[in-house]
Amino acid sequence: MPRERLLESGAAALSDLELVALLLGSGLPGYDVFDVARSLLGHFGSLRAMLDAQREExxxxxxxxxxxxxxxxxxxxxxxxxxxxxxxxxxxxDSPGAVEDYLRLLIGGRGYEVFVCLFLDVRHRLIRTEESTRGSLTRMAVYPREIVRRALMLNAASLIVAHNHPSGAVQPSASDRRLTRVLRETLALVEVQLVDHLIIGTQETFSFARHGLD
Structure with a gap:
């Protein structure tokens, strides 16, 4: 049983199916917990898709x-x-990998575009993460003036912005590049630095900072 295997060998030794079964705890009459777990994984197609699902799903x-x-x-x-x-x-x-992991977990599996801001203090530590805009599968309106207003309210010295591409492809579009320039220039007017703009896919991430922030 998964619980006994976990106690003996640790959680890493369990399969995805066993871990999900352990979380569920029990099944239904004539439909044991492994059947429920298998059905759940089959329905969503992957662990990431399953964990990104809403409660109603x-x-x-x-x-x-x-x-x-x-x-x-x-x-x-x-x-x-x-x-x-x-x-x-x-x-x-100092920890770009942790930032990307966090953002993939936060928005990487969404079925619609989401734009988030990570507001940072003068030592580049996280003050707050906020969802700025939510769009459709392919379109989203972002308002730089509102982002600047929030940065000033939170006394942020810099920020990282990110949005996801539900298609999974992370190559920036012309509008992504234009938005990055506008944000950088607008924030500079109030002496707030744009550290990076990240595009988050299900598996990959594109960093504007690594490509010249332009």
Missing amino acids: FESLRGIGPAKASTLVAVLELARRALAEQLEEKPLI
């Missing part, structure tokens, strides 16, 4: 009621918060 599936759905959603939220705590403890410019 889980509850529509056989064997997943409100209690099990809440447990699954809570696991992802705990992971996000743990990564956010890690980012608050040290300068973000």
